Amino acid sequence: MVGHTLELRGSPFLQEIIREVPGGERIVHCLQCGTCGGSCPNGADMEYTPRTILAMITANQRDKVLKANTMWFCVSCYSCVSRCPQKIPITDIMYGLKRISIREKAYQETDAPALAKTFTDLLDKYGRSFELGLASRYYLFNRPLAMLKMGPMGLSMFTRGRMSLTPTRIRNVDQLQAIIRKARELGGVS
Template sequence: MNVQITHLINSDKKIHAVVEKCIQCGTCSASCPLNQYMDYTPRQLIALVREGMIDEALKSRTSWLCSTCYLCAVRCPVKINIGDFMTSLKRYAIKNGYSDNLPYSKLTKTYVDLVNKYGRISETKLIITFSLKTNPLKLLKMLPLSAKLLREGILSLSLEKVKNIQEIRT
């Protein structure tokens, strides 16, 4: 086994379980609602990791398109949670600098910053902060939706901070 695969498998027991138990039946790939947009299907991604082609696996857009709907997980005949495997792979990719420019990676970081600052998030604040960081023009595209939410009186920037914020930060 090469060094890369050992490091990846040892970093996360969820990745380890998938690599160990997967029977390559492809039920996950067939169940995935986003499979048509992936460069490797979930089954292929697992095969890549097994073969030690870690760079390919981490550069693939497959895990970033996983919405964690867990249809694969409930259908898997050997009961491995492929959705959680995708989350673990994303975490490993972020940690090791494979995904600095990906929008989803930026979204997670924006989310974590908000939680660490306020203890909670506001969807409006999350979307605005994220759009300003990535593509401010997107905000213009969202104007019709914002107008609708504003009319319904549910669009607000207010965010009540957790009182004992120290408990969150430590």
């Protein structure tokens, strides 16, 4: 490894991302070409494009990055990843930023963390997703007014047999929960 990449690795925030995200160490190979931002379907709405975020991570601008809306506009379409000439796992880095931002409650003006929490809580409980439970809990607690607008659509889904009123529970939910508990206990991928 040449000298300047060692220097780049000196950013504590970069080190944190490397621990948080499998393949995160590839950030040091970023050429700042901007293909990621140009490929992103939501790039125009982001405070900082993915390219800028990668540079900010290297420059240790932790607070600014964690408060940015960038990762919350990432829809996990992997366009940037499949086009990145340096094979940087940008979508997974966005997931990593979401997780750190949630742990530290640094995020601003987004309901995405509440949606993720409600979804995974239901998964942990039943082993399957439960759309009606997700929609009612998420909207009730986070976006009560938007719930009204969802009414007609929910009704047309229901009348076509596309919305179940009761959750499906897997048989070995205890086994699944033991696996999840162990993951929490191990506390991360590295």
